[in-house]
Amino acid sequence: MTEPLTRRQLPEDPRLRAFLPMLYVAWADSELRPGEIRALCSRIQREAPDERCEDLLGHWLDPTAPPSAEELADLLYAVRNSAHGLEATERRDLSTLGAAMARRAGHEPSAEEMAALVDVERALGLAPEETSARLLASARPDPAPGPERTVVDVATLREELDRPHPEVRREVLAVLADPAFERPLEPERAAYREHVLDRCRALADLGWGAVSFPPEGGGSGDTGRFMAIFETLGHGNLSTLIKFGVQFGLFGGSILHLGTARHHRDLLPVVGTLELPGCFAMTETGHGSNVADLRTTATYEPESDEIVVHTPGPDARKDYIGNAACHGRMATVFAQLHVGGRHHGVHAVLVPIRNDAGQPLPGVSVEDDGPKMGLNGVDNGRLSFDGVRVPRGHLLDRFGTIDDQGHYRSPISSPSKRFFTMLGTLVGGRISVALAGNAAAKSALAIAVRYGEKRRQFGPEGEAEVRLLDYLSHQRRLLPRLAKTYALHAALRELATKYSRVEVDDDRRELETLAAGLKAIATWHATDTIQACREACGGQGYLAANRFSALKADTDIFTTFEGDNTVLLQLVAKGLLAGYRRQFHDMGTFDLVRWVVGRAASDLAEHNPFVTRRTDADHLRDRELHRRLLEWRQERLLHTLARRLKARLDRGLDTFEALSECQDHVLEAAQAFVERVVLEAYDRWTREAAEPVRALLVTVGDLHALTTLETRKGFFLEHGIFDPTKSRAIRTLVNQLCGELRPAAGGLVEAFGLEPAVLGAPIAAGTG
């Protein structure tokens, strides 16, 4: 392609030397354009009007015969050699550098020569300092050694994060650091299931399975402690977590909450030790979210005093049931109860499914759900019942029993209230999943932030490469998610504490609304955060050794189980429409809508916190402003939703149709509620935080609040609450806050207390 060229000599005339840097840059950075060549030619000719100049121009500035790559490389090395040892001020830009090189060769450039150099530099259209730096940088210097110093009082922050039950958290993390609790990287499914069962036995041996059971069940009735154990196990192998949850939280919980003294006494002791592995068989292939329409039947037969449990078709198989494929000996089966020809709705019945040898009992069919996206250490399966008979006493009969005369009796006459009361006892599972999801988000952030602090890529010319976390885009990826994780932490811990203190017969509706909303938002946040963290770690993040693989696959179902998130947000909206005044789940939305329309109209008029167009940081960082903005958003969305629903009901649509038509609005209102709740809970937490970390937590809260407002800017602009200036000011402030929190990022994740042993990650351990 290129013909051999006669090797060009470099000009020796010291005056011409001054032009060498520009000559190189002109050819090397891009092809020379005619204008550039003209600029060089005319100036050089004016400065060096003799035969050497002719020579130079002929050989080096002929557009038809550009210098070869090798000649250019020679030129570059000549420039670098000449520049070697010059002061920084002499290397500042190409004209200064050229002058210094001429001077070194014995020629002091005149004022005219200097002007010519500057002119040429300008004509080449260069950014002078940068170009000079690039030209002279033969290799990037190594970055300054050593890790970053943290600016955070990590010990104090960790104390804040560990409350309540700090001792439980440390104990659990210590157990997880035992290599026996590591997640195998490439487990073979059958062996993996046994491994995970063994891990659950080990946890049961520590007494952790029974913690929430009453003393007669082998525990201490400490729900808060149980939840702290569960949440912290969320930093470990999630198959172990979920198997633990299935056995002790769901199966055990169903006996605890739906059973009566007899069940507690007989079963909880063997459930808590895992002597009796069991299943929580609610979901069917055809019905998951719509529990009320489950099709499995449980029919009381007076002649035999037995209950007949039956699966009427393949759609009614119990599906995705943990412990069903291998280990479960008994199942809590949710079925439509029929007594004396009357249907009493969904009730739970204990059905033995396997004998001690592990064989399915007569009438019980088991299918394996097979490999799953994740959680393959849990043996999910399908259960079908062909007229399986159990004694009457197997009905978990706290909310509905069959008396000795064969009559159905319940402390709750209203069938719908009874149904939702039974489901409501399971709210602890939702809170637990939300806590574990947030724990998983913390694990992911701990890995990604540490990687972002170490890994460097690109940088200014001639300088060390820049840490990923020093890039605004990287901060934008990780820090708002870290802030939201902190905010959810506060909201979820508060909710768990509330739940652990609630009395059995208290009104749990508000708690249920909160649990539904926070579960949806926290588990979506986990999915989103783990994904962002994986991408932030690039190829390293894709290696199984770095844990994102397991985190992603294992948590993916969190958004579905214990209530599909989209369905849960609709429950939240219905709860809000009821204003907590009436029954949470009840369908009498009609009446509630009228009430809300009345209330919202008056409320909205009362508080408009947005009289100011201030855009200064003090104003924009005012938590009271954030709170009122999010509250206004919630109320406004609720108000307009109620109005839209009412218009549809008035037109003759039924509640279902009206809600369906407004479903996007329903979901948005529910999200707005959760956003406000989270902000307020976080605010309460930071107010009580210890002095040494309070200011930091306030800044974290600022970032969270302002990112939330930024995400919702469309809404606030649409409603005239933000003007464009304010909206832009918020974006700018979010960028600033990212920079402000950058030095604290390492400390903020270090305070999660996750040793590399727990994260199991080469990245986190510093070998990536």
Added chain:
Amino acid sequence: MTEPLTRRQLPEDPRLRAFLPMLYVAWADSELRPGEIRALCSRIQREAPDERCEDLLGHWLDPTAPPSAEELADLLYAVRNSAHGLEATERRDLSTLGAAMARRAGHEPSAEEMAALVDVERALGLAPEETSARLLASARPDPAPGPERTVVDVATLREELDRPHPEVRREVLAVLADPAFERPLEPERAAYREHVLDRCRALADLGWGAVSFPPEGGGSGDTGRFMAIFETLGHGNLSTLIKFGVQFGLFGGSILHLGTARHHRDLLPVVGTLELPGCFAMTETGHGSNVADLRTTATYEPESDEIVVHTPGPDARKDYIGNAACHGRMATVFAQLHVGGRHHGVHAVLVPIRNDAGQPLPGVSVEDDGPKMGLNGVDNGRLSFDGVRVPRGHLLDRFGTIDDQGHYRSPISSPSKRFFTMLGTLVGGRISVALAGNAAAKSALAIAVRYGEKRRQFGPEGEAEVRLLDYLSHQRRLLPRLAKTYALHAALRELATKYSRVEVDDDRRELETLAAGLKAIATWHATDTIQACREACGGQGYLAANRFSALKADTDIFTTFEGDNTVLLQLVAKGLLAGYRRQFHDMGTFDLVRWVVGRAASDLAEHNPFVTRRTDADHLRDRELHRRLLEWRQERLLHTLARRLKARLDRGLDTFEALSECQDHVLEAAQAFVERVVLEAYDRWTREAAEPVRALLVTVGDLHALTTLETRKGFFLEHGIFDPTKSRAIRTLVNQLCGELRPAAGGLVEAFGLEPAVLGAPIAAGTG
């Protein structure tokens, strides 16, 4: 808890009978509130003032002794029995129903009695028709049988989608339908790698590996056909796809694009048949995105006429290299070339790494990257070289060679231009990954839409449950993503066609910008869509049999490899700043910024398409409006970005710092560019689509365009382009369009031509 109650008798007086439905509802739907009891009591007493009434009130309306669950059940069955056989008009609401029941028992209610019934119904605050329907519905009816009829001319649509190379696509899908090409559900890694190698051999045996090679390399030089094969393989096992891509696209492509005739003649024939499995060893542990700073060296040694390839430290190991852990015999190694004491930048050198027995050659160290999140059928590994010597001829020397005199020569003198020209030849890989990502999104959507059409959950009282896809929220999840997949389809196919026609020496800068931008947006879209589809399939989506597991895990790295998406978008923005007028990758942003500032200021004044506040559908569905809005957004973001950069450069920041400070803005501008490009490409495609499907494709385009505008409403509101009314009108229209496209959804995915055999999904096959 409840004491046994004397079983209450149902009132026999026909006048009282009229109140039974309300009596049931009052107790059953929620606890009776005092106001409700008073309403019932006073009305009933007025209507039935005798001892039977006392009796009724005493037994049924005593707030201190509510009826038992069993009594309520009896009451319900009594009402249902009485209502049995009544006309629909007689069951309309509770008062009408009560009247009909009284009439049936022999009592014609008077006008006063009717008024009383209506009053009570109102006092109970009920939605009359709904409550009556709920009361009388003992079980949901089964849904009407049979699948949905499609409203789409699927055959024609498929023809449109299959262009160009329809025969290739059908051929590839036929191969993928062979069970031998199924992705094993639970592959053991070592065996899986061999399985995938075998599949690649089978594809090579079909001649597909060499399709893009010239005839002397065993192919037909048909890049377009090769890309069509690759894209369609994206519907199958993605490990096979990526191994295929590594061998023929990357390893083969490096020889094809960076090598010269000798390399083509000697190597391509054995590369295309997979006799010589090879690696593309560019990325290092410490440098992925920043290729220019790779640390591996290739030093020419004149004495031996050899090139010495060396890995200076663990950070310089070649990492994540496909085919490296097991099968590769040779690697294209990217290294800093040094000739005669001069550094000439990154070049590619062919290095044999294993002997025929599969043992690493002396000086070559191999580590296995171990298990990964996905793509475990591909043997990624790390390669290190300890002064490994190869003959001079192993330099892939199209853009830089060492002549017989040991001098470096290149047809491109400028080192930076040479570097980006070399990288630019690899743009085909980016386009291919984007195509495969969109293919994966299509697979996911095909599964989720089919599931959404079949699966039912919840529904109006007493009616069949509703198909998931009939819910607005479900439509909102799937249909805009389906529309975007169609839009990306058009843009990517156009780009691939352009690429396949481009001549070797054409200016590829615009193509490179497009490829970088579309790769980023398409692969993020794939990740997002697969996630949304998994969630839309609930628990079914989590089972490995339904493919989301593999789709998610295998495509996750698409956002990272062939260029990290965030880095790519920054390249796009730089390309835009240059306005394609100057070298794409060149750092001389300074000059360009000045140019853009000038241009953007004048351009913006010229077109303001937003003089109208119209919010009617004709206006909002006008494609020219969409185009101008997205173009305005792009120009505006570019203009303000340029202004911000200039302000920083004027303040003395260097280009790197200035770009870093504006990085969020940089990314937004790049996204805006891609959004406009995609819309325009889709518009061109639909204009030329066959008549029977054009209107449908226009509606799909409307949904895509309006969803894009909705997503960006914050921007348009901030800039006063939308007023709140318009913004709201767009939301409403998006909802409407979802409903409009709902009946076509099945046809839109059926036209992808993916048989259940290819999807390998029980859901898709109809057994879920």
